[in-house]
Amino acid sequence: MITRQQLIKKYIEFFKSKNHKEIPNASLIPENDPTVLFTTAGMHPLVPYLTGQKHPLGKRLVNVQRCIRTGDIEEVGDDTHLTFFEMLGNWSLGDYWKKEAIEFSYEFLTKELKIDLKKLSVTCFRGENNIPKDKEAEEIWKSLGIKKIKFLGKKDNWWGPAGKTGPCGPDSEMFIDGIEIWNDVFMQYNKSEKSKYESLKQKNVDTGMGVERTLAIINNQKNVYETELFKPIIKKIEHLSSKKYEDHKKEMRIIADHIKTSVFILAEGIVPGNSEQGYVLRRLIRRTIMNLRKLGFVGTDLINPIAEEVFKIYDYPELEKNKDKIYNEINKEEEQFQKTLEKGLSIFNKTVEKEKKLSGKKAFLLYQSYGFPIELTQELAQDKNIKINLKEFEKELAKHQKLSRTATKGKFKAGLADNSETTARLHTATHLLHTALRKILGNHVQQMGSNITPERLRFDFSHDKKLTEEEKQKIEDLVNKQISKGQKVEFKEMSYDEAAKLGALSFFREKYPEIVKVYSVGNFSKEICAGPHVKNTKEIGNFKIQKESSSSAGVRRIKAILK
Numbered sequence: 001m002i003t004r005q006q007l008i009k010k011y012i013e014f015f016k017s018k019n020h021k022e023i024p025n026a027s028l029i030p031e032n033d034p035t036v037l038f039t040t041a042g043m044h045p046l047v048p049y050l051t052g053q054k055h056p057l058g059k060r061l062v063n064v065q066r067c068i069r070t071g072d073i074e075e076v077g078d079d080t081h082l083t084f085f086e087m088l089g090n091w092s093l094g095d096y097w098k099k100e101a102i103e104f105s106y107e108f109l110t111k112e113l114k115i116d117l118k119k120l121s122v123t124c125f126r127g128e129n130n131i132p133k134d135k136e137a138e139e140i141w142k143s144l145g146i147k148k149i150k151f152l153g154k155k156d157n158w159w160g161p162a163g164k165t166g167p168c169g170p171d172s173e174m175f176i177d178g179i180e181i182w183n184d185v186f187m188q189y190n191k192s193e194k195s196k197y198e199s200l201k202q203k204n205v206d207t208g209m210g211v212e213r214t215l216a217i218i219n220n221q222k223n224v225y226e227t228e229l230f231k232p233i234i235k236k237i238e239h240l241s242s243k244k245y246e247d248h249k250k251e252m253r254i255i256a257d258h259i260k261t262s263v264f265i266l267a268e269g270i271v272p273g274n275s276e277q278g279y280v281l282r283r284l285i286r287r288t289i290m291n292l293r294k295l296g297f298v299g300t301d302l303i304n305p306i307a308e309e310v311f312k313i314y315d316y317p318e319l320e321k322n323k324d325k326i327y328n329e330i331n332k333e334e335e336q337f338q339k340t341l342e343k344g345l346s347i348f349n350k351t352v353e354k355e356k357k358l359s360g361k362k363a364f365l366l367y368q369s370y371g372f373p374i375e376l377t378q379e380l381a382q383d384k385n386i387k388i389n390l391k392e393f394e395k396e397l398a399k400h401q402k403l404s405r406t407a408t409k410g411k412f413k414a415g416l417a418d419n420s421e422t423t424a425r426l427h428t429a430t431h432l433l434h435t436a437l438r439k440i441l442g443n444h445v446q447q448m449g450s451n452i453t454p455e456r457l458r459f460d461f462s463h464d465k466k467l468t469e470e471e472k473q474k475i476e477d478l479v480n481k482q483i484s485k486g487q488k489v490e491f492k493e494m495s496y497d498e499a500a501k502l503g504a505l506s507f508f509r510e511k512y513p514e515i516v517k518v519y520s521v522g523n524f525s526k527e528i529c530a531g532p533h534v535k536n537t538k539e540i541g542n543f544k545i546q547k548e549s550s551s552s553a554g555v556r557r558i559k560a561i562l563k
Contacts, residue, residue, distance in 0.1 A: 344370030360392020
């Protein structure tokens, strides 16, 4: 039996022996990328380097990355879908190409994981839209003795671009007894605005191997829920509910997945809310409660006794450090949802008393606004001998899901990272804002998160009270003073320790590699960063604070624009 830690160590050490440098596990909340809500893959934090920027640790990289994907929340509960997972990955940034990448994959699977060659099959890109068949990958696999090679089209064996334009290319997937274990992506094309595919100057290799799925495969387990990453959580649910997993698989899987994901999102400082990451978190917690109710759980303080198991499975420092806060936020959301459910129940009763029936639209309103799953509404309706127009409900639900998917895709419209001139101006402005806040409010101010879109910047910082009008004006004036000075924006590469000695701002120690980039704005600001920047502050424009508000307990949020 191979454990999670053994698998991760094996993978990292193997690629280190192939001259790869280990990079840190980045935040689940993309710091400089407005196009996605969460880090969705190991390559996500590497986007600037995949498009040509030089990485401080070189051209060969490896890591394990926490990821969240929310596009298939409704599918969670089957054998394959998860919202939170860990991804093992290795990258070549314009260094080795298909031969080495495929040989590394083959060697790790057959020598390190000792997988029987007879069980291994692969897929390659068959060619489509004037892009040729990937014969190169096929020949390499053949030379290694792989006989089971299947060719598939763009739907299955092609990656990207993430937006309308950008790096993309064919991939080669590996399967053990028909279950996908690993994917090697070969970014060799750039898709232009005119939908032309041109060869990239810097060809990259991006690979991904899911920890959960790999553990299940190599330990001969039927699915990810049988692994050590879910078993303790499911056993706790069984114990607390006095029900068996075999009889309630779907509910228990949803509960285990959603609680784990919620704990990791809360550890990042996100709290339940009505937009972006906060909305996803609220939805996960509420779906958890509804599934707990199906198992007979009632009242509040249902989640935390199960969430305890997540802290035992994973060794990320953010979890232990934020444990009390995580528990408190879960309790608060449970109490709030309890009130929402009572409101929904009241609306249900009033509606059916008045109309003696329930339209699909009303059933959907209960689902969308009050978190009532259709099953609960059906149960309540059955008790009162009332029929629901299910076809109308399904029509409304499909419409809502289509809008959700469109909104999610909309996040990608600028590509995986928007490094436009506007974004560079806004990003450099956050450095000036960060330093200005510390100078005006005090050195207790620390960056707690930032989000930049082409329209505005959002900056979260530690401070326990509302800013006065005078403080806001002083901060704004100080930022604009530095802009008007025409300060040079420069960077130097150095060790993290050296950067710390120089006084460079950084508050996410575990997220930085050994060698970092330190950006200086004249003598005013010095900060560890990898985001896009202007060359001179005069390029920024006029800085204007639009709004200052509370983000969560002890954290304030500023939204600002550039004129």
